[in-house]
Amino acid sequence: MEADNRTTVSEFILLSISSRQEWNVLFFTIFLMIYVITVLGNLTIVLAIRLDGHLLHTPMYFFLSNLSLVDICFTTATVPKMLADTLSGVRKISYGGCLAQMYFFIAFGITDSFLLASMALDRYVAICRPLHYATVMKNQVCFLLVASSWLVSHLHSLLHTILMSRLSFCASNRLPHFFCDVFPLLKISCSNTDLNTLIVHTEGALIVNGALVFIVLSYARILMAVLRVPSAEGKRKAFSTCGSHLTVVSLFYGTVIWVYFQPSSSFSAENDTLAAIMYTMVIPMLNPFIYTLRNDKMKEALKKFFGSKVS
Structure with missing residues (x-):
């Protein structure tokens, strides 16, 4: 069927996390706790860095505060609706709401990827070019990144x-996912999706892979240094400054590659729901803990932050 500029559906029906209705209250409680911890944890990181004048002007923590802010936005794009x-048991989303959710989900997810690449650059310059660090990672460069x-x-x-708005959805309005994403929408479209699929696997892969390749090359040089x-x-001090970032990168890209680096026709809600829960909820929740557990400066900033609240 030829693609056109119209759609014959006004809303989509989203997939439930569980097919057993009696588990909905349990899942709601678990996911609500994860979401609250995610927002509070990342917001604490942002405020602690903002209130500590020294850390705010340090590139690594400037990037970290932005990463935490983006993580809040990223998880908020999907989790409150879910x-x-x-x-409620009502899993409907309007056509416009679906496109809006997809837009913000993709935008914040890619921003996450770029910020992780910026943090890899910061670690590379700090370890491999320490004498040029102040010149290369100056404030203007950090703001530009x-x-x-x-x-x-x-x-x-x-x-x-x-590109998605140009497609028609006339065969079914049942979306095989618990939020609006590219592959599930392509799967139910009755239009020709070749252009969309081509863009996903070329421009999309270039954007995501470009950041990942940069991170891998940066850490290869760091390892040699x-x-x-x-x-x-x-050696221990050098590795400790990179360990948290490498952990976050591994978790983030591991799930992204699992879900998105496959043909759109092979998308399976059953197989990919767990991975989607990981990168939309679990990883943003873990990031604040990963970045603070082995970071003495971040621990000190948090002590000051909570100390000022108590006093």
Whole structure:
């Protein structure tokens, strides 16, 4: 069927997390707790860094505060709607609401990816080019990296949203996922989706893979530099500054590659729901803990933050 500019559906019916209705209250409670912890944890990181004048002007923590802010936005794009659907049992979303949810989900997800690449650059310069660190990672460069992350991500998301809006949905309005995403929508479209699929696997792959390749190359250079450090204590300190970031990168890209680097026709709600829960809820919740447990400066900033609240 030829693609046109109309749609014959005004709303979509989203997939339930569980097919057993008696489990809805349990899932709602668990996911609500995860969401609250995610928002409070990441908001605490943002406020602690903002209130600590020294950390705010340190590139690594400037990027971290932006990453925490984006994580709040990223999980908020999907989870509140899913919580409302789980509690009410009504899993409908309007056509416009679906496209809006897809837009913000993609935009914040790609911004996450770019910020992780910016943090890899910061670690590379700090370890491999320490004498040039102040010159390379100056405030203007950090602001430019963050602004570019937001701008390119939203342009990327806008492209996919415009292409999706050109498709028709006339065969079924049952979306095989618990939120609106590219592959589930392509799966139920009755239009020719070749262009959308091509863009996902070319421009989309280039955007995501570009950031990932940059991170991998940065850490390859970091590893070689650390291995040349003569003292064991020096090696330990260098690895400790990178361990948290590498953990977050591994979790984030592991689930993203699992879900998105496959043919759209092979999308399976049953197989990919767990991965989607991981990257929309669990990973944003874990990030604040990962970045603070082994970071003495972040622990000190949190102590000051909570100390000021108590006093």
